[in-house]
Amino acid sequence: MSVGHISTPTMAFCTRHVVRGFSSSALRPAVIKHVMIIGGGQMGAGIAQVAASTGHSVTLVDTSEEILNKSVKGIEGSLKRVVKKKFADKPEAGAEFIHKVLQSLSTSTHAESVIQSSDLVVEAIVENLKVKQEIFGRLDKLAPQHTIFASNTSSLPIADIASSTSRLDRFGGLHFFNPVPMMKLVEVIATPATSQETFDSLLNFSKVLGKTPVSCKDTPGFIVNRLLVPYMLEAVRLYERGHGSKEDIDIAMKLGAGYPMGPFELSDYVGLDTIKFIIDGWCEKDPGNPLFKSSEMLNKLVSEGKLGRKSGEGFYKYK
Ligand SMILES: CCCCCCCCCCCCCC(=O)CC(=O)SCCNC(=O)CCNC(=O)[C@H](O)C(C)(C)COP(=O)(O)OP(=O)(O)OC[C@H]1O[C@@H](n2cnc3c(N)ncnc32)[C@H](O)[C@@H]1OP(=O)(O)O
Numbered sequence: 001m002s003v004g005h006i007s008t009p010t011m012a013f014c015t016r017h018v019v020r021g022f023s024s025s026a027l028r029p030a031v032i033k034h035v036m037i038i039g040g041g042q043m044g045a046g047i048a049q050v051a052a053s054t055g056h057s058v059t060l061v062d063t064s065e066e067i068l069n070k071s072v073k074g075i076e077g078s079l080k081r082v083v084k085k086k087f088a089d090k091p092e093a094g095a096e097f098i099h100k101v102l103q104s105l106s107t108s109t110h111a112e113s114v115i116q117s118s119d120l121v122v123e124a125i126v127e128n129l130k131v132k133q134e135i136f137g138r139l140d141k142l143a144p145q146h147t148i149f150a151s152n153t154s155s156l157p158i159a160d161i162a163s164s165t166s167r168l169d170r171f172g173g174l175h176f177f178n179p180v181p182m183m184k185l186v187e188v189i190a191t192p193a194t195s196q197e198t199f200d201s202l203l204n205f206s207k208v209l210g211k212t213p214v215s216c217k218d219t220p221g222f223i224v225n226r227l228l229v230p231y232m233l234e235a236v237r238l239y240e241r242g243h244g245s246k247e248d249i250d251i252a253m254k255l256g257a258g259y260p261m262g263p264f265e266l267s268d269y270v271g272l273d274t275i276k277f278i279i280d281g282w283c284e285k286d287p288g289n290p291l292f293k294s295s296e297m298l299n300k301l302v303s304e305g306k307l308g309r310k311s312g313e314g315f316y317k318y319k
């Protein structure tokens with residue numbers, strides 16, 4: 001499906017002169033122009049929006065047209081909010097900007113037919129190692145030599161995801177933050193096998209998106225989630241012990257610690273299914289660690305389909 005005009009793909013490098021995706025005359029980061037984003041949920045749609053807004057041609061991939069239509073509607077809504085600020089006095093320029101961004105964005109339910117023209121693949125699908133490995137393993141066989149693969153995983157080791165491919169040197173992590181159009185940080189993650197050129201390309205790509213990248217090792221939670229997850233888990237334990245209401249805990253952290261959202265508001269914003277995937281994964285890896293003990297309250301909400309804002313109810317109601 002095409003949202004706007006799909007430009008003719010141009011490869012970042014002519015294959016003849018390419019060694020592992022980099023110019024053989026001088027090893028320099030590949031130029032990233034064509035980006036495939038896999039997963040049109042909260043994160044994938046946000047990454048697609050920002051990439052299309054910054055001069056990239058973007059294809060957003062998901063499993064159904066219905067999901068992709070919803071993703072594009074969300075992107076249009078978010079672009080309107082961006083334009084309201086950015087082009088406050090120039091509504092026509094704002095409308096032109098939105099038109100141009102949507103022209104740079106196409107959608108597809110078939111990653112295989114897009115991979116040949118992709119310089120970079122950013123995966124933002126469900127937080128499940130096997131599912132991520134399966135999709136990267138399949139695309140690895142079809143992707144051009146120079147194509148860089150990156151995962152937006154919150155909690156899985158990048159090296160484990162990369163192990164399903166034969167391009168360990170061209171594989172890294174690009175961890176964006178929610179909501180992507182507003183959050184300035186990107187964690188750029190190198191595994192021991194990620195080449196310097198790939199890492200530089202990912203750093204550079206993040207800067208072109210207008211983000212501030214930080215360099216991370218492939219360690220659990222990278223930087224932000226290594227610190228955020230214990231804090232959030234401690235909040236839910238405090239609540240489960242009856243030592244504070246969720247409303248008071250949220251107010252306390254906003255007004256006392258200056259956070260824009262309290263831990264329960266933020267959990268609903270992130271998505272309780274995603275949070276459960278993260279905690280269950282860490283618990284499985286480190287079962288003796290009391291920090292990752294599962295939360296009965298969280299499990300109950302997820303089993304009832306209360307996934308936070310995206311389903312209309314989580315810790316709070318949104319209808
Ligand atoms: C307790 C539960 C136990 C579970 C424990 C387990 C923990 C596991 C956690 C793991 C988490 C993993 C997630 C991850 O990997 C990393 C993350 O992404 S963490 C999340 C990081 N994000 C945040 O912390 C967000 C914090 N919130 C904010 O910064 C603000 O609240 C927010 C910008 C979202 C909204 O601002 P707010 O003032 O509250 O509301 P407004 O609606 O007025 O918006 C302000 C401003 O921003 C514009 N805007 C907002 N969203 C968008 C958008 N999507 N697109 C475009 N523009 C947007 C809006 O238009 C407003 O603009 P104005 O011009 O100011 O009107």
Ligand SMILES: NC(=O)C1=CN([C@@H]2O[C@H](COP(=O)(O)OP(=O)(O)OC[C@H]3O[C@@H](n4cnc5c(N)ncnc54)[C@H](O)[C@@H]3O)[C@@H](O)[C@H]2O)C=CC1
Nearest residue numbers: 039040041042043044062063124125126127153154178270
């Ligand atoms: N929600 C958050 O705040 C953050 C999430 N992340 C990570 O980003 C990833 C995505 O998270 P969200 O966008 O929140 O999830 P989401 O649930 O909103 O979206 C996931 C999307 O992936 C699609 N999908 C699933 N399997 C697929 C497949 N095989 N092929 C194509 N599409 C597929 C789903 O249909 C869905 O649209 C996860 O790895 C998560 O850990 C990272 C930073 C923040």
